[in-house]
Amino acid sequence: MAQPKIELDGLLAFPVTPFTEGLELNLDAFAEHVESHVAAGAGAVFVACGTGELSSLSPTEHAAVLAKAREVVNGRVPVWVGAGGGAATARSAVAAAEEGGADGVLLLPPYLVSGPPAGLVDFVRFAVGESSVPVIVYHRGTGVFTARTAVSLLDIPSVVGLKDGFGDVELMTRIVTAIRSVGTQRARDFLFFNGLPTAEVSAKAYASIGVAQYSSAVHCFAPEIAHRFHRALAEGDNAVMDALLNSFYLPLVALRDETPGFAVSLVKAAVRLRGDKVGPVRPPLVAPTPEQLDRLAQIVENGFTALKAL
Numbered sequence: 318m319a320q321p322k323i324e325l326d327g328l329l330a331f332p333v334t335p336f337t338e339g340l341e342l343n344l345d346a347f348a349e350h351v352e353s354h355v356a357a358g359a360g361a362v363f364v365a366c367g368t369g370e371l372s373s374l375s376p377t378e379h380a381a382v383l384a385k386a387r388e389v390v391n392g393r394v395p396v397w398v399g400a401g402g403g404a405a406t407a408r409s410a411v412a413a414a415e416e417g418g419a420d421g422v423l424l425l426p427p428y429l430v431s432g433p434p435a436g437l438v439d440f441v442r443f444a445v446g447e448s449s450v451p452v453i454v455y456h457r458g459t460g461v462f463t464a465r466t467a468v469s470l471l472d473i474p475s476v477v478g479l480k481d482g483f484g485d486v487e488l489m490t491r492i493v494t495a496i497r498s499v500g501t502q503r504a505r506d507f508l509f510f511n512g513l514p515t516a517e518v519s520a521k522a523y524a525s526i527g528v529a530q531y532s533s534a535v536h537c538f539a540p541e542i543a544h545r546f547h548r549a550l551a552e553g554d555n556a557v558m559d560a561l562l563n564s565f566y567l568p569l570v571a572l573r574d575e576t577p578g579f580a581v582s583l584v585k586a587a588v589r590l591r592g593d594k595v596g597p598v599r600p601p602l603v604a605p606t607p608e609q610l611d612r613l614a615q616i617v618e619n620g621f622t623a624l625k626a627l
Contacts, residue, residue: 323421323451323477323508325395327360328547329532330540331368333585334382335595342378344385346594350537351389353593357540359394362386366399366423367482368534368581373599379410383417397453400444401425407444415450422452423480426460434466438473445475455512456492457482464488464495471496471503478508481528484519490526497527514580515570517546521558524550534580535566538587542620545627557627565620572612578602583613590614 332354335346354362364386365371365379374382383398390396398419400410407424414422427440437460445452452475456462461483462470470476481489489509496504511523511531520531529550536543542565549557573579582602588595590613597604605613 323506325361325508325530327358328536328540328543329361329363329510329530330354330357330359330536331363331366331532331534332386333537333581333588333595334365334369334374335593336599337596340597340599342374342381343594343596344381346596347382348385348389350588350593350595351386354536354540355390355393357536358544359536359540361395361397361420362390363397363399363423363532366397367425368537368584369399370581370599370602371399371401371425376409376413380413380417383414383419387418395420397421397423399423399425401455402428404440404443407440408446411444411448411450411452412446415448419450421477422450423455424452425455426458429459431459434463435469437462438466438469441470441476442473445473449475451475451477453478453480453508453510455480455482456489457512461488462492464491467492468495468499471499471501471507477506478510480510480512480532481523482512482514484513486519486522486526489523489528493527515566515573517543517550517558517566518562518570520546520550521555534584535569537584538591539565539617539620542624545624560623560627561620564623565616568616568619569613572609572616575609576603576605579605583609586610587613587617590617 335343337343365382386396398414400407400422509528513519516531533543546561573583582598586605
């Protein structure tokens with residue numbers, strides 16, 4: 318089963334999943350939120366992933382989110398969807414993604430349990446099953462690969478890339494080098510992404526090792542800032558990147574690090590501050606306090622002030 322070369326260009330957007338105040342899925346708000354990403358220039362949308370609270374969604378909700386995203390996007394950009402959990406859950410989600418017409422799947426690590434490196438490859442192989450939908454494997458948490466086991470992913474035809482959320486640049490250098498050194502066209506086409514929370518903070522370091530593509534949670538609430546930083550990275554404009562890092566990204570990360578789960582909660586809160594009716598997060602995630610919300614609003618304001626000055 319040969320896999321065609323996958324093109325994912327531009328900023329990769331990861332929409333939040335809106336809920337009502339009663340924590341029910343809000344597909345109307347989701348449609349508006351996805352449209353805002355496409356209208357802002359996202360190169361692709363990845364729905365029901367980490368920022369989209371995949372772990373809190375039922376299979377029915379997962380399918381509904383994918384269907385609504387495809388309806389809204391209508392072929393303008395690729396629509397990828399998350400999968401993960403236990404082995405059987407991940408396998409079912411990958412199959413459902415293919416059946417639902419997803420352009421690809423972001424496969425999150427196995428739930429709770431960990432195994433040896435070879436077991437991670439087996440997890441991916443089992444989750445993919447007989448499907449042919451393109452899969453990007455998320456390297457993080459209970460799913461951290463060695464360079465050798467990452468090379469083994471080339472033996473699974475539908476796996477087209479690796480997204481790093483672990484944050485070890487040396488390890489990622491080893492993985493990129495090992496895969497590229499295989500020398501085949503498949504190895505040359507294999508995709509690598511920076512998937513760390515607030516990836517812009519590490520974007521320069523990752524670009525230097527051949528991992529220039531990244532996902533931007535900031536695109537959810539400040540796409541103008543996200544796109545300006547992305548352009549500066551492509552142009553090697555350190556002055557612009559440093560200005561945005563100093564005024565916006567680094568203060569945002571400092572606030573994010575105060576509370577577990579804020580990589581999602583803070584993003585959703587910022588989307589609400591923008592006026593979108595995306596509702597609360599599902600537990601165990603918690604909302605920012607009023608004082609944290611005030612600081613978040615100031616950080617976003619400072620970011621736009623810095624952007625205007627550029």
